[in-house]
Structures are given as structure tokens and as C-alpha cells.
Amino acid sequence: MQASFSPRQAEILAAARRDGAASISALAAALGVSLETVRRDIRALVDDGHLVKKHGTVHVPDHGREAPFDRRMRENAAEKRRIARHVARLIADGDSIMMDTGTTTSILARELAARRELTIVTNSSDVARTLATVNGNKVFMAGGELHGDNGAAFGRTAIDFAARFRVRHAIISIGAIDARMGPMDYLLEEAEFARTVLSCGDNRILATDHTKFDRSALVKVCDFADFDLLVADRPPPAAIADALGAAGGRFEVAAD
Structure with a gap:
């Protein structure tokens, strides 16, 4: 089974990933709980290898100097490439995305390198760099507060910018998907921007690998009715497939 975090644990993880390290006392104050409560939440995360505890702080495990986003690019990379190739087949020259x-979505951008005259709207500097200035593409990059980890812009400015567009394909990735709550993510600003993306597309696609199934994160992104197609490397569990079908959506499994 995949790891399942409580809302408090998800917030602790998000803080450690965002800032690199987090003070245990500061986490207790921010969460409005006692030190003993937050230590209990942290203990489980440390035991499972998600965090390291040292001198009153917690931080993500040290995997060298590379950024967490770079590490995640290699996690389940083969599955993500299959998903990206599958989604790329749905996109034609001249489409808006x-x-x-x-x-x-970063891997998808690389799969779209052969397409021509695309119009791309994104808050991801990685996606923008990959697709800009090649093959006659036109890229619109949302502004806002820049996150150092993934080089993406967030906040009201980014949301207002994206909301001005109407595109053929709206594509998001997520941190978790739960049969009861639907798609979820760990950071509020990421969930808010993803929700905006879906509202701007005619063909609304959620692309995620199977490790996100039956997991819970901190923030709900949307309902099952808010997207049309789930593309994954494996079929979703029955409860998720049923919830998606009841909302009028469908799923496709990425072929090898």
C-alpha cells in the first residue's frame, strides 16, 4: 500500500520540502497543536523515511545537493514518460495547451518537442524553456511569486493571468487522488493554480502515475466532474474508477 498522510503530516512534509528544514516548535505553533502532538506526527514520518530529525528540526532526507524537483523527475520516470507519450498523441500541431x-507535465513538454506552432500557457519555467522559441511555438508564462524548488510562479497574479485564456487542452498533474475527496495536492497555491488550469480548457486531462492512487494530500484540487480524462500507467483502483465514471469521466492506460 502507498503511504497515507494525515492532513497535519502532509502540512509538515510540505513545510520541510518547501523550506528545506522546519523547526519542530515552529511547526507546533503554526499547526496550533502541542509539541508532543507534532512530535508524534513527525515520529511516524521519520520512521517511514520521509523526514530526518536533528537538533529540534526536521528536514527531507539528504540525497546530495540536487533540488527535490530534480529528484522527483527521476522517480517513476519510465511510467511518467509513457503517460507523457500517451497525452502527447492527443495533441496536434497548432493546438493550444x-x-x-x-x-x-515537464516530461510531457519534452515529448511535445516535435510538435509545431503550439500555443502554450503555463506557470512552469521548465515547461516554458523547453517549448519556447522552437518550431514556431508561442509560450505565455504566468508571473507571480517564484518557487525556488520547481521554478514555477504562483499566487493571485499567476491565477488571474491564466484565467484570461481559453485553450483546447488543459493538463495538470497531482500529488494524490482519493476516491472520496478526488484529486489532491500538498500545497495550497499549486492546487489553486491547477484548478484554474482545468477551468480554462475544452479537453481537461489529469495525468498521473499509479503511485498517486489511494493517497491523501493536504488540499483538494477539484471534483471528479471537473476533468474529462485520467491518463495513468495502470488502471485506477475500482473505487476511483467508479467515482470517475459516475462523474462522466473516463480513464486511459498509457501503452508501452
Whole structure:
């Protein structure tokens, strides 16, 4: 089974990933709980290898100097490439696309390198760099507060900018998908931007690998009715497939 985090644990993880390290006392104050409560939440995360505890702080495990986004680009990379290739087949020369930031959408951008005269709207500097100035593409990059980890812009400015567009394909990636809550993510600003992306597309696609199934994250992104197609490397569990079907959506499994 995949790891499942409580809302408090998800917020602790998000803080450690965002800032590199987080003070245990500061986490307790921010979450409005006692030190003992937050230590209990942290203990489980440390035992499972998600965090390292040292001198009153917690931080993500040290995998060298590379950024967490770079590490995530290599996690389940083969599955993400299959998903990206599958989604890329749905996109034709001249199409308009809006994408959020994420490892799957970054890999999708690389799969779209052979397409011509695309119009791309994104908050991801990685997606923008990959597709700009080649093959007659036109790229619109949302502005806003830049995140150092993934090089993406967030906030009201980014959301207002994206909301001005109407595109043929709206594509997002997520951190988790739960049969009851639907698609979820760990950071509020990422969930808000992803929700905006879906509202701007005629063909609304959620691209995610199977490790996100039956997981819970901190923030709900949308309902099952808010997207049309789920593309994954494996069929979703029955409860997720049923919820998607009841909302009028469908799923496709990326072929090898």
C-alpha cells in the first residue's frame, strides 16, 4: 500500500520540502497543536523515511545537493514518460495547451518537442524553456511569486493571468487522488493554480502515475466532474474508477 498522510503530516512534509528544514516548535505553533502532538506526527514520518530529525528540526532526507524537483523527475520516470507519450498523441500541431507545474507535465513538454506552432500557457519555467522559441511555438508564462524548488510562479497574479485564456487542452498533474475527496495536492497555491488550469480548457486531462492512487494530500484540487480524462500507467483502483465514471469521466492506460 502507498503511504497515507494525515492532513497535519502532509502540512509538515510540505513545510520541510518547501523550506528545506522546519523547526519542530515552529511547526507546533503554526499547526496550533502541542509539541508532543507534532512530535508524534513527525515520529511516524521519520520512521517511514520521509523526514530526518536533528537538533529540534526536521528536514527531507539528504540525497546530495540536487533540488527535490530534480529528484522527483527521476522517480517513476519510465511510467511518467509513457503517460507523457500517451497525452502527447492527443495533441496536434497548432493546438493550444495550458499546463501546470509538475514532473509529469515537464516530461510531457519534452515529448511535445516535435510538435509545431503550439500555443502554450503555463506557470512552469521548465515547461516554458523547453517549448519556447522552437518550431514556431508561442509560450505565455504566468508571473507571480517564484518557487525556488520547481521554478514555477504562483499566487493571485499567476491565477488571474491564466484565467484570461481559453485553450483546447488543459493538463495538470497531482500529488494524490482519493476516491472520496478526488484529486489532491500538498500545497495550497499549486492546487489553486491547477484548478484554474482545468477551468480554462475544452479537453481537461489529469495525468498521473499509479503511485498517486489511494493517497491523501493536504488540499483538494477539484471534483471528479471537473476533468474529462485520467491518463495513468495502470488502471485506477475500482473505487476511483467508479467515482470517475459516475462523474462522466473516463480513464486511459498509457501503452508501452
